[in-house]
Amino acid sequence: MNIAVLGTGMVGQAIAGRLHGLGHSVVVGTRDPQATLARTEADQMGNPPFSAWHSAHPGVVLASFADAAVGADLVVNASSGAATLDVLGLAGADNLAGKVLVDIANPLDFSAGFPPTLFVKDTDSLGEQVQRAFPRAKVVKVLNTLNASLMVEPKSLGESSTVFVSGEDPAAKAIVVEILESFGHDDVIDLGGIETARGTEMLLPIWLRLMGALGTAQFNFKVVR
Amino acid sequence: MNIAVLGTGMVGQAIAGRLHGLGHSVVVGTRDPQATLARTEADQMGNPPFSAWHSAHPGVVLASFADAAVGADLVVNASSGAATLDVLGLAGADNLAGKVLVDIANPLDFSAGFPPTLFVKDTDSLGEQVQRAFPRAKVVKVLNTLNASLMVEPKSLGESSTVFVSGEDPAAKAIVVEILESFGHDDVIDLGGIETARGTEMLLPIWLRLMGALGTAQFNFKVVR
Structure with missing residues (x-):
């Protein structure tokens, strides 16, 4: 499948690398490809710059958000929650129309420090905001409940755990479930x-509080029933 | 231990019955004991009236909130979230002072129908409101993440699952953990x-959405790590 992954952070890298490893044709979208490749410093979380990851994954193409989205059958939003609507706007509503749009972002608000609060919640959600802003896209919310490495390698926990899908289009959700299963979910x-x-x-x-209490992000929820 | 359970609904019944079965001396608190025993209709959820449960548990005493709390070593708030601060006020700040106050309530707002939203969240919580309103009580938030029958019989799921404790007083949390373990957690x-x-x-x-998707409330979260 031709897949665009919008976002060059840890989530974008994990998803793009795993999809490419599974044989998909992957284009990572960013605001300014040249600027992204020119960055040599680690990010705020201490993660290495995208260029280092890209050198290790030469088969993954880097392009602008719009160039990534236009040729894709399926688009993954791996940008931050705060940037999501802006990033998808740059990708272009026409380039998202009729496509499965996998939304992994969380509406985290770091303005008051850590732990962040949510800038939308309870009576609305970022997933719904995305679907309302891009009504022709088939939005599927998924994978926003575990860390980047477990999103794509859930079996590394050594035990089955749960992920959730939310969306209006059953066929779109079925495509996403197939991808999730290929990751090991x-x-x-x-x-x-x-x-x-x-x-x-x-x-x-x-x-976030479990990460603090357990001292690790290597955990996930299992719905025991 | 002398334990007061404030609230006569499903949660109060489950907790009171289980604690009594484990040998504790249990007093259930209600606004007006005579009125509670006089009710013969099922509640809004179709649950039988408290009097039916009480007939099957004659060893559990029914008393006013204040009378229940005054003689207790440990107090359990099993009232609804909307009623919690009022119920605890009736129990009496002096009767809660210095005691472990186990808070199971959730801040559910049913004013816009089902599923309910939360009347406090994200930048505050009901547990914190209770602790602020009753600063001399040792509030431990627990068991608000699973249904009443699983709170007290977690092993009925046939598999280990997780519960969480939150509170400022380590000794109070240790007492609560001991009770949880006696339930089977x-x-x-x-x-x-x-x-x-x-x-x-x-x-x-x-x-709430899992209950809808799974068609049952007999499930719980396990933190796989």
């Missing part, structure tokens, strides 16, 4: 329409 | 101070 719960993204986005406050 | 995560109740209370939106 064996317990996918379809929560229902995109409104249910409120539930998964509001998992972040406990996720 | 074998994976208790101490999230930290009462501020972390924001995390567990914000689990409710996904809990």
Whole structure:
């Protein structure tokens, strides 16, 4: 499949690398490819610059958001929650129309420090905002409830755990579930329409506190039933 | 231990019955004991009236909130989130002073129908409101992330799952963990101070949507790590 991954951070790298490894044709989208490749410093979290990752993944193409999206069958939003609507606007509504739009972003607000709060919640969600802003895209909210490495290698936990899908289009969700299974996910719960993204986005406050209490981000929720 | 359970609904019944079965001396608190016993209709959820449960548990005493709290070593808030501050006020700040106050309530707002939203979240929590309103009580937020029957019989799931404690007083949390273990809980995560109740209370939106998607409330989260 031709897949665009919008965002060059840890999530974008993890998703793009895994999809490319599985044989998909992957283009990573960024605001300014030359500027992205020119950065040589680590990011705020201490992660190495994208150029280092790109050198190790020469088969993945880097392009502008719009150039990445235009040729894709499926688009992954791996940008930050705060940047999401801007990034998707740059990708272009026409370039997203009719396509599966996988939304991994969380509406985290770091303006008051750590842990962040949520800039949309409870009566609305970022997933719904994305679907309203791009009504011709088939938005599927998924993978926003675990860290980047576990998103794409869930079996590294050594035990089955759960991921959730939310979206209005059953066929789009089926395509996403197939990708999730190719990553190793064996317990996918379809929560229902995109409104249910409120539930998964509001998992972040406990996720952040669990990371503090456990001293690691290598954990995930399993719905035992 | 002498334990007061404030609230006569499903949660109060489950907790009171289980604690009594384990040998504790249990007094259930209600606004007006005579009125509670006089009710013969099922509640809004179709649950049988308290009097039916009480007939089957004659060893559990029913008393006013204040009379229940005054003689207790440990007090459990099993009232609804909307009623919590009022109920605890009726129990009496002096009757809660110095005691472990186990808070199970969730800040659910049903005013716009189902699923409910949260009347406090993200930058505050009901657990914190309770601790601020009753600064001499040792508030421990716990068990608000699973249904009443699983709170007290977690092993009925047939598999280990997780519960969380939040609170400022380590000794109070240790007492609560001991009670949880007597119920059968074998994976208790101490999230930290009462501020972390924001995390567990914000689990409710996904809990409610999982109940819809799975068609049952017989499930719980396990933190796989």
